[in-house]
Amino acid sequence: QSKEYAEPEWYADIWLVVIWLVYFALYLRTLARRHEPHIYVANWYYMAFILVVAMLHIVNNLALPVSLRVAESFPIWSGVQDAMVQWWYGHNAVAFFLTAGFLGMLYYFLPVRSGRPIWSYRLSILSFWGIVFFYIWVGSHHLHYTALPYWVQTLGMTFSVMLLVPSWASAGNAIATLNGAWHKVRDDATLRFMFVAAVFYGLSTFEGSFMAIRPVNSLSHYTDWTVAHVHSGTLGWVAMIVFGAIYTLVPQLSGREAMAWPRAVEWHFWLAVGGTLVYIISMWNAGITQGLMWRTYDQHGALSYSFLQSVEAMAPYYLLRALGGAMILTGAVICALNCRATMRATPMTAEGADRPLGVQPAE
Numbered sequence: 001q002s003k004e005y006a007e008p009e010w011y012a013d014i015w016l017v018v019i020w021l022v023y024f025a026l027y028l029r030t031l032a033r034r035h036e037p038h039i040y041v042a043n044w045y046y047m048a049f050i051l052v053v054a055m056l057h058i059v060n061n062l063a064l065p066v067s068l069r070v071a072e073s074f075p076i077w078s079g080v081q082d083a084m085v086q087w088w089y090g091h092n093a094v095a096f097f098l099t100a101g102f103l104g105m106l107y108y109f110l111p112v113r114s115g116r117p118i119w120s121y122r123l124s125i126l127s128f129w130g131i132v133f134f135y136i137w138v139g140s141h142h143l144h145y146t147a148l149p150y151w152v153q154t155l156g157m158t159f160s161v162m163l164l165v166p167s168w169a170s171a172g173n174a175i176a177t178l179n180g181a182w183h184k185v186r187d188d189a190t191l192r193f194m195f196v197a198a199v200f201y202g203l204s205t206f207e208g209s210f211m212a213i214r215p216v217n218s219l220s221h222y223t224d225w226t227v228a229h230v231h232s233g234t235l236g237w238v239a240m241i242v243f244g245a246i247y248t249l250v251p252q253l254s255g256r257e258a259m260a261w262p263r264a265v266e267w268h269f270w271l272a273v274g275g276t277l278v279y280i281i282s283m284w285n286a287g288i289t290q291g292l293m294w295r296t297y298d299q300h301g302a303l304s305y306s307f308l309q310s311v312e313a314m315a316p317y318y319l320l321r322a323l324g325g326a327m328i329l330t331g332a333v334i335c336a337l338n339c340r341a342t343m344r345a346t347p348m349t350a351e352g353a354d355r356p357l358g359v360q361p362a363e
């Protein structure tokens with residue numbers, strides 16, 4: 001199927017819905033068995049993640065199979081409507097697949113690890129509803145300067161700028177939670193992963209809102225600037241919060257006080273942050289170089305550079321990206337070995353797994 005991020009054919013799509021419903025049932029069962037009467041905000045984000053991803057997947061993949069014997073099908077959407085549904089799906093995949101669940105992690109693991117309650121619970125609820133409401137409208141910023149009606153593009157652009165408010169509310173809430181725990185951020189690489197994740201969440205959403213403004217998008221679209229933005233979100237924000245969560249959970253599940261090799265966590269932190277910065281800074285340069293080369297004209301009104309020249313100009317940036325990627329990969333391998341060493345040292349026990357997070361085992 002020729003849809004970005006939605007390639008599987010109809011029979012695989014139906015199978016994915018079945019799997020997703022099983023996942024939802026597991027989530028609801030877990031929620032029903034909770035000891036707290038209140039449902040903490042992290043679970044709201046997980047609920048939004050599961051429900052909205054299901055809705056997006058079903059609507060974007062509505063299709064008529066050619067026959068039951070052939071694997072092919074025709075989408076029920078066509079032309080510009082198809083493009084709009086695809087990017088309504090695509091951008092909400094960013095929001096609910098690549099952000100909502102990770103915000104759930106941030107709201108859970110950051111207070112646990114820093115030993116501080118979330119700075120403003122009320123703000124966390126407000127930003128939840130803000131994100132759920134605003135994100136749904138922004139997909140058309142992927143279709144600037146296309147056949148999509150101009151006012152629909154403007155609507156997407158306007159909502160994208162407004163989206164910065166709830167996004168920064170979450171990032172700010174996380175950073176303000178660390179007030180009074182900055183010494184822990186300095187000493188504990190696991191908490192530092194979470195802090196850096198919150199900072200990158202703020203930076204990548206600022207960049208996204210900026211790139212959604214039509215004239216800015218005329219420069220950034222089709223270039224590696226988009227790739228820089230993607231990875232400041234997926235590496236700087238998503239991967240960092242995941243590493244923070246892994247380093248909190250693995251000792252917990254192994255019934256140990258800390259990771260087997262605490263210094264390796266420190267190494268991983270610097271490799272991950274350094275590699276991500278090398279990656280995105282090289283892609284910013286690559287993207288802006290491409291955008292400017294494609295819009296430079298000579299005195300006769302002809303393009304000054306051929307497309308091939310703009311590809312050749314990318315060589316140093318792509319080499320740098322490979323270096324950044326290698327640093328990130330090395331850090332991830334260290335993380336995997338550290339997890340294995342931690343889990344091997346003490347076999348997982350039921351008591352270890354049941355101990356509430358943040359409570360150290362009795363010696």
Ligand code: HEM
Pocket residue numbers: 004094098099138141142143160161163164167201204205206207208209210211212213217220221222226229230233234237238
């Ligand atoms: C306020 C929040 C955000 C806004 C307004 C926003 C806006 C944008 C814009 C304008 C583009 C470029 C569209 C184009 O020219 O085709 C884009 C691309 C993208 N963004 Fe964001 N962004 C936000 C946050 C994020 C985050 C946090 C992530 C990841 C965790 C992310 C992942 C992506 C991806 C994967 C693409 C590339 C889509 C594609 O063309 O394949 N965005 N975003």
Ligand code: HEM
Pocket residue numbers: 226227230231234235238239321324325326328329
């Ligand atoms: C070592 C780390 C990583 C490296 C070296 C890397 C590299 C790349 C490369 C080379 C591309 C193709 C860019 C192009 O179209 O020219 C890409 C695209 C993409 N990557 Fe990564 N990546 C990494 C980690 C991740 C992670 C952890 C995620 C998600 C959590 C991710 C999500 C994406 C997405 C969504 C795209 C498509 C972007 C678009 O269509 O504009 N990447 N990545």
